[in-house]
Structure formats: C-alpha cells, structure tokens
Amino acid sequence: MTNWFNEEHATFGDRLEKARQAIGQSQEDLAQKLGVKLTTFRNWEDDRSEPRGNRMQMLAGMLNVSLVWLMTGEGAGVASEEDIDGSEQRPAILIAAREMRAIKNDLLKLHDRLARAETRLLKLTN
Numbered sequence: 001m002t003n004w005f006n007e008e009h010a011t012f013g014d015r016l017e018k019a020r021q022a023i024g025q026s027q028e029d030l031a032q033k034l035g036v037k038l039t040t041f042r043n044w045e046d047d048r049s050e051p052r053g054n055r056m057q058m059l060a061g062m063l064n065v066s067l068v069w070l071m072t073g074e075g076a077g078v079a080s081e082e083d084i085d086g087s088e089q090r091p092a093i094l095i096a097a098r099e100m101r102a103i104k105n106d107l108l109k110l111h112d113r114l115a116r117a118e119t120r121l122l123k124l125t126n
Contacts, residue, residue: 010073013047019063019070020045022078023101033108034058035115062108064100 031041069077
C-alpha cells in the first residue's frame with residue numbers, strides 16, 4: 001500500500017482516516033461506537049462535514065491522538081512506523097500500546113452497556 005498521507009496537506013478527514021486505520025478500526029465499527037450513522041462518519045472522512053465538539057473529543061480519545069492534532073494537524077498524532085521501529089524501547093512501546101488498546105476496548109464495551117441500560121431505564125420511566 002502506498003503512503004497517501006501527507007501531514008503538510010492533510011485535512012481533518014485525512015487525519016481521521018489515518019488515525020482510524022492506525023488502530024485497525026473500520027468505518028462501520030467506529031461509527032457504531034460513536035453512535036452515529038455510517039454515512040455521517042463517511043462524510044467526516046470525505047470532508048463533507050465535521051463532527052460537533054463532543055464527538056470530536058470522543059474521536060480523539062478513541063483514536064489515541066490529541067484533539068488539537070485531529071483538528072489542526074499540530075501536536076501528538078499517529079506515531080509513524082519509523083518512530084517506533086528505530087526505538088530501543090520498541091518492545092515496551094508495543095506492550096504499552098496493546099495494554100492501552102485493551103483498556104480502550106473495555107471502556108467502549110462499558111460505554112455501550114451503559115447506553116443500553118440508560119435506554120431501558122428511559123423506556124421504563126416514560
């Protein structure tokens with residue numbers, strides 16, 4: 001696969017796609033976890049629209065990038081392969097990244113459970 005990403009000319013949609021691919025998530029999966037329609041998520045990646053602030057913040061957390069990088073391209077973004085490959089601490093970095101990914105997935109599952117419970121509660125109280 002060729003490297004299509006160019007930090008200097010990247011748009012919000014480009015950064016979103018790059019970060020999503022870096023964590024190995026599909027558009028469908030991430031849209032579902034965010035609670036938005038797939039078409040909405042695709043519009044974000046295609047630069048047809050942008051998410052509101054609360055969704056932008058959620059995206060940054062899910063993608064392991066800074067909110068500033070996601071919005072502007074400045075700051076802590078997606079680590080490049082060169083950043084990790086040349087490091088003497090590569091094994092520790094990979095272990096920490098796996099642990100963070102596992103914790104994040106656990107949090108996303110809990111978020112989904114909480115949303116379902118909240119929906120049930122609202123139905124019961126109405």
